[in-house]
Amino acid sequence: MAILRVENIRKCFGKIEVLRGIGFSLGRGEVLSIIGSSGSGKTTLLRCLNFLETPDAGRILVNDRLLFDAAGLVEERDADVHRKRLHFGLVFQNFNLFPQYTALRNVTLAKELLAHGQADFRKDKTRILREIREEAVSLLDQVGLSDKADAYPHQLSGGQQQRVAIARALALHPDILCFDEPTSALDPEISGEVLLVIKGLASRHFTMVIVTHEMGFAREVSDRVLFLDDGLIAEEGGAEEIFGDPKSERLRSFLHSVIT
Amino acid sequence: MSFAYVTSKLLEGFGLTCLIFAITLVFALPLGLLVAFCSMGKHRAVRYASKAFVWIIRSTPLMLQVIIVFYGPGLIWGTGSYLPRLTAVIVAFIINYAAYFSEIYRGGIESISKGQYEAGQVLGMTKRQIFFRITLLQVVKRIIPPMSNEIITLVKDTSLARIIAVKELIMMAQEFISANALIWPLFYSGVFYMVFCGGLTLFFGAIEKKLDYFSA
Ligand SMILES: Nc1ncnc2c1ncn2[C@@H]1O[C@H](COP(=O)(O)OP(=O)(O)OP(=O)(O)O)[C@@H](O)[C@H]1O
Ligand SMILES: [Mg+2]
Numbered sequence: 001m002a003i004l005r006v007e008n009i010r011k012c013f014g015k016i017e018v019l020r021g022i023g024f025s026l027g028r029g030e031v032l033s034i035i036g037s038s039g040s041g042k043t044t045l046l047r048c049l050n051f052l053e054t055p056d057a058g059r060i061l062v063n064d065r066l067l068f069d070a071a072g073l074v075e076e077r078d079a080d081v082h083r084k085r086l087h088f089g090l091v092f093q094n095f096n097l098f099p100q101y102t103a104l105r106n107v108t109l110a111k112e113l114l115a116h117g118q119a120d121f122r123k124d125k126t127r128i129l130r131e132i133r134e135e136a137v138s139l140l141d142q143v144g145l146s147d148k149a150d151a152y153p154h155q156l157s158g159g160q161q162q163r164v165a166i167a168r169a170l171a172l173h174p175d176i177l178c179f180d181e182p183t184s185a186l187d188p189e190i191s192g193e194v195l196l197v198i199k200g201l202a203s204r205h206f207t208m209v210i211v212t213h214e215m216g217f218a219r220e221v222s223d224r225v226l227f228l229d230d231g232l233i234a235e236e237g238g239a240e241e242i243f244g245d246p247k248s249e250r251l252r253s254f255l256h257s258v259i260t
Numbered sequence: 261m262s263f264a265y266v267t268s269k270l271l272e273g274f275g276l277t278c279l280i281f282a283i284t285l286v287f288a289l290p291l292g293l294l295v296a297f298c299s300m301g302k303h304r305a306v307r308y309a310s311k312a313f314v315w316i317i318r319s320t321p322l323m324l325q326v327i328i329v330f331y332g333p334g335l336i337w338g339t340g341s342y343l344p345r346l347t348a349v350i351v352a353f354i355i356n357y358a359a360y361f362s363e364i365y366r367g368g369i370e371s372i373s374k375g376q377y378e379a380g381q382v383l384g385m386t387k388r389q390i391f392f393r394i395t396l397l398q399v400v401k402r403i404i405p406p407m408s409n410e411i412i413t414l415v416k417d418t419s420l421a422r423i424i425a426v427k428e429l430i431m432m433a434q435e436f437i438s439a440n441a442l443i444w445p446l447f448y449s450g451v452f453y454m455v456f457c458g459g460l461t462l463f464f465g466a467i468e469k470k471l472d473y474f475s476a
Contacts, residue, residue, distance in 0.1 A: 050382050086384045096379035100397045110383035154475040172383060260431040
């Protein structure tokens, strides 16, 4: 069963149509990489999934539940957006950690705020907060930063910040975790540590959508790959198919240009 | 004319100076935030109105604004009755400082990167939560230096109140010139301002230091 179904997403900025009808589906535990040249619409697609942009057309379904329908009523569309977002997690290119909070607090904050809204929060406050904290500690441990829990973002390297950002996204247990070029703001020798964390998640069957320029990584980690070209899916398939046996001339020349 | 007597008179004036200062802050700080939100809001008319307000206030002297608030209503309605002098001064100061503060707030809010809002959004936070839990403290950190500048300027601007004969510190000191042919009380009044501003500088320095633990 598909955990995510995206149907005919279109998005214009002014007169330019950046996404021109994107559709794909994703099975639970699958890793999907999105590749494509600069300006092809990869970031815009991820932003649409995370409700940071509103598509002009199309539908998004998670677990066969309709989350977004551009044809629907605006009120219905905008109702509870902040809750609908919880189906997706997003790791940004430039981390966007909250600078005034420690690594640990960056991970716990959103979860605590959600807990505040729950009916039984008052009653069980200390236990709930303790559990959130314990989980955050274990998440930081998973990304290899158990010793940095009390550090502030500016005291961390880029790679460490990105790993905190991954832990922060994981804390909310999203159905689908999205990455937008998670290593392109990092020095090459540092990106390895972040890629290693993502590979770890893949081996534990987290459902992920990864926009990346690291072709070797994409080939290794992905079950499937989308090649986006000018707002359309120009080619899609298994990782070996896409990288080993590209069909279209566009994809061949793209791969050629990024690998050399 | 004893030093103690002069000091007590100047303290009287200084009391009024402090009163103008304090009431102006209490009202202008929140009002400025309101103006800032208006000038960044969705409604075009509101946005232009608040920008026009800020432009008018910032492009005319505070001294003139004090005079207009004091004499204006009486002239317009032809009643010939004026606001109490102190009230007029305080009203003019609140309006003037709200305009300046609003620009500081706006600059601070707009300087926060879009990524901070978006990070909050994708973590399922509401607008309110994002403002109070994420951006507010970062804005505060960024506006402390310009705010402390502006607030220290306010201390000295209170001396403009004497234009409509409100007996604040400078006016008190000046009266020794006309009544007793003494100039030194006027010089002495400077000490009061210096102590006050010195205290404020320490205060803002302490806040800055307190927010030093993160970099934004
Ligand atoms: N908010 C916006 N307003 C106007 N145009 C935009 C906006 N966001 C993106 N675009 C345009 O949409 C196109 C696609 O942008 P997008 O960021 O999705 O590309 P991308 O595939 O992520 O590229 P890159 O590899 O450089 O990150 C670009 O031409 C870009 O200029
Ligand atoms: Mg991009």
